[in-house]
Amino acid sequence: MKNRSFLEDTIIYAKRIFEFKRADWVYYAQWLGLMAGLFICTGGFVLVGWFHGVSFPDYVWNVPLGTLIFIGAIAFDTIGHQTAYKEALKNGERLVHLITIFAGVTSCIILCLAYRWPVFFRVPAIALIALSIFYSIIDEWMHWNRYMKGNSDRIEMWSHFFIFLGHSIMILSWWIWFEAGYPGVSETLKFISFF
Numbered sequence: 001m002k003n004r005s006f007l008e009d010t011i012i013y014a015k016r017i018f019e020f021k022r023a024d025w026v027y028y029a030q031w032l033g034l035m036a037g038l039f040i041c042t043g044g045f046v047l048v049g050w051f052h053g054v055s056f057p058d059y060v061w062n063v064p065l066g067t068l069i070f071i072g073a074i075a076f077d078t079i080g081h082q083t084a085y086k087e088a089l090k091n092g093e094r095l096v097h098l099i100t101i102f103a104g105v106t107s108c109i110i111l112c113l114a115y116r117w118p119v120f121f122r123v124p125a126i127a128l129i130a131l132s133i134f135y136s137i138i139d140e141w142m143h144w145n146r147y148m149k150g151n152s153d154r155i156e157m158w159s160h161f162f163i164f165l166g167h168s169i170m171i172l173s174w175w176i177w178f179e180a181g182y183p184g185v186s187e188t189l190k191f192i193s194f195f
Contacts, residue, residue: 020083076155114178143157
């Protein structure tokens with residue numbers, strides 16, 4: 001058997017989406033939709049400010065950029081998780097994914113609340129960010145363990161690299177923004193009608 005190129009492996013991996021059943025499509029749409037919502041909210045917020053002349057620190061653009069990298073990676077990763085590796089995930093990885101998602105989503109919510117109540121939410125925010133990264137590392141260990149046993153492939157592993165990269169860029173930039181006092185946020189809120 002000849003060795004396949006990375007592109008060929010990527011196409012084979014992506015074509016597994018045609019194996020989706022209804023429940024897989026629902027899960028896929030919910031997961032990507034949730035992250036697309038985060039991208040639209042963070043990117044839209046920064047763009048509203050920027051269009052109105054608000055000056056954000058350059059690192060703020062990393063929040064939507066990191067989210068976009070994350071979305072591209074999970075768009076691929078989830079295909080394998082809902083098809084070829086669905087059974088393997090039942091050995092604990094699915095639970096780790098859910099814990100990681102919970103910590104990641106709640107850290108974003110807490111960082112939003114921290115704009116109004118920074119003293120109260122500072123510790124919960126850093127705790128949830130740390131837990132989201134910690135459980136991401138556990139998840140990576142589980143994936144590498146599966147890969148070394150031949151129950152994964154390089155496309156899934158590269159997807160996980162970009163998931164971890166995107167999440168780290170997004171959440172750490174957001175944390176720095178919070179710690180700096182959210183420069184540009186109060187100015188931008190003036191241009192959003194429901195605030």
